[in-house]
Amino acid sequence: MKIQAAKVVITCPGRNFVTLKIETDQGVYGIGDATMNGRELAVASYLEDHVIPCLIGMDPRRIEDIWQYLYRGAYWRRGPVTMRAIAAVDMALWDIKAKMAGMPLYQLLGGRSRDGVMVYGHANGADIEETVDAVGKYIDMGYKAIRAQTGVPGIKDAYGVGRGVLHYEPADAQLPSVSGWDTRKALNHTPKLFEKLRDTYGFDHHLLHDGHHRYTPQEAANLGKMLEPFQLFWFEDCTPAENQEAFKLVRQHTTTPLAVGEVFNTIWDCKDLIENQLIDYIRTTVVGAGGITHLRRIADLASLYQVRTGCHGATDLSPVTMGCALHFDTWVPNFGIQEYMRHSEETDEVFPHDYHFADGHLHCGETPGHGVDIDEALAAKYPYKPAYLPVARLEDGSMWNW
Ligand SMILES: O=C(O)[C@@H](O)[C@@H](O)[C@H](O)[C@H](O)CO
Numbered sequence: 001m002k003i004q005a006a007k008v009v010i011t012c013p014g015r016n017f018v019t020l021k022i023e024t025d026q027g028v029y030g031i032g033d034a035t036m037n038g039r040e041l042a043v044a045s046y047l048e049d050h051v052i053p054c055l056i057g058m059d060p061r062r063i064e065d066i067w068q069y070l071y072r073g074a075y076w077r078r079g080p081v082t083m084r085a086i087a088a089v090d091m092a093l094w095d096i097k098a099k100m101a102g103m104p105l106y107q108l109l110g111g112r113s114r115d116g117v118m119v120y121g122h123a124n125g126a127d128i129e130e131t132v133d134a135v136g137k138y139i140d141m142g143y144k145a146i147r148a149q150t151g152v153p154g155i156k157d158a159y160g161v162g163r164g165v166l167h168y169e170p171a172d173a174q175l176p177s178v179s180g181w182d183t184r185k186a187l188n189h190t191p192k193l194f195e196k197l198r199d200t201y202g203f204d205h206h207l208l209h210d211g212h213h214r215y216t217p218q219e220a221a222n223l224g225k226m227l228e229p230f231q232l233f234w235f236e237d238c239t240p241a242e243n244q245e246a247f248k249l250v251r252q253h254t255t256t257p258l259a260v261g262e263v264f265n266t267i268w269d270c271k272d273l274i275e276n277q278l279i280d281y282i283r284t285t286v287v288g289a290g291g292i293t294h295l296r297r298i299a300d301l302a303s304l305y306q307v308r309t310g311c312h313g314a315t316d317l318s319p320v321t322m323g324c325a326l327h328f329d330t331w332v333p334n335f336g337i338q339e340y341m342r343h344s345e346e347t348d349e350v351f352p353h354d355y356h357f358a359d360g361h362l363h364c365g366e367t368p369g370h371g372v373d374i375d376e377a378l379a380a381k382y383p384y385k386p387a388y389l390p391v392a393r394l395e396d397g398s399m400w401n402w
Pocket residue numbers: 037170210212262313314315316339389
């Protein structure tokens with residue numbers, strides 16, 4: 001069996017997606033996601049110019065060997081571009097293998113560990129009242145877990161506050177828009193949001209919060225401590241994690257569970273955090289961290305230390321990643337939660353899929369493969385549009401972490 005052809009499809013049904021399609025000499029094809037929000041064309045070129053020429057003629061059944069070929073063979077290891085390109089190939093090859101086996105992907109991974117995948121949605125609002133209403137809407141839709149973000153008085157476009165209710169989309173400008181940040185104001189405001197949420201809805205639902213890399217370790221520890229009475233499911237990206245040691249300081253001071261890893265690419269980025277039990281949830285996902293083959297390794301390492309998975313699932317991760325993640329989540333023994341930001345209707349039409357939401361959970365389908373396809377004719381109707389994520393500046397103009 002041979003890989004006969006492969007191509008990259010770029011489409012923008014509301015936001016940009018980069019998709020790899022691998023075709024075999026036996027008529028079976030597989031699909032993989034290679035989207036990197038705001039830097040899409042870099043991965044498309046990496047695949048078209050440097051990966052596809054090597055794939056032609058290879059045996060698509062050799063998933064592990066091809067993974068190692070692309071990782072070791074590049075010499076330049078790791079990084080978001082390389083690992084997304086490898087991830088796209090890996091997803092497509094697992095799709096092909098599962099289609100050939102006539103099984104849904106989770107069966108190949110080891111079979112079902114749970115009936116459904118608990119997901120969390122994004123509730124946000126311009127102020128506390130709006131966010132409290134938004135959380136209520138998610139509860140009404142059946143969600144068991146909800147991430148809550150709110151506008152902060154005096155901060156321009158605080159992180160996580162979108163314009164739409166269900167389809168919040170941060171990458172929306174031809175050039176990066178400038179948002180504001182002020183740690184003091186956020187520290188004053190955020191605990192009030194969670195106090196109000198618990199007063200209004202009680203303690204039956206899981207609540208989550210994303211710090212989006214804004215705090216220093218000491219500030220993160222302070223916020224984690226202030227949030228303890230409200231029993232969060234997790235406090236995410238409380239401080240930048242390039243320096244994994246930084247989490248020691250946070251950990252020493254708070255029992256609020258910590259989640260990190262949506263910007264990680266490999267097991268090496270999370271090794272120290274996991275081995276030192278400095279986090280509770282690892283957020284690496286299929287597209288970001290080298291596909292199913294590598295994500296499985298991260299999850300196995302994490303399981304030794306009682307760290308559970310919490311795959312990133314924002315809208316910039318295409319339905320192809322979501323499909324793969326749901327098969328992974330259905331199997332992985334140390335599953336924690338899955339993020340689920342809904343895609344627009346246009347996106348769902350371009351990527352027909354068999355997963356569905358019911359009762360606070362997502363359920364992968366039983367179609368052989370990962371269950372997500374691409375309608376290329378429809379994709380062609382939505383050409384690529386440059387779109388950047390915002391940047392953040394402090395009041396005095398200094399750059400900060402968005
Ligand atoms: O937790 C999250 O979902 C966020 O941190 C993401 O929305 C993130 O901002 C985007 O994926 C960036 O592309």
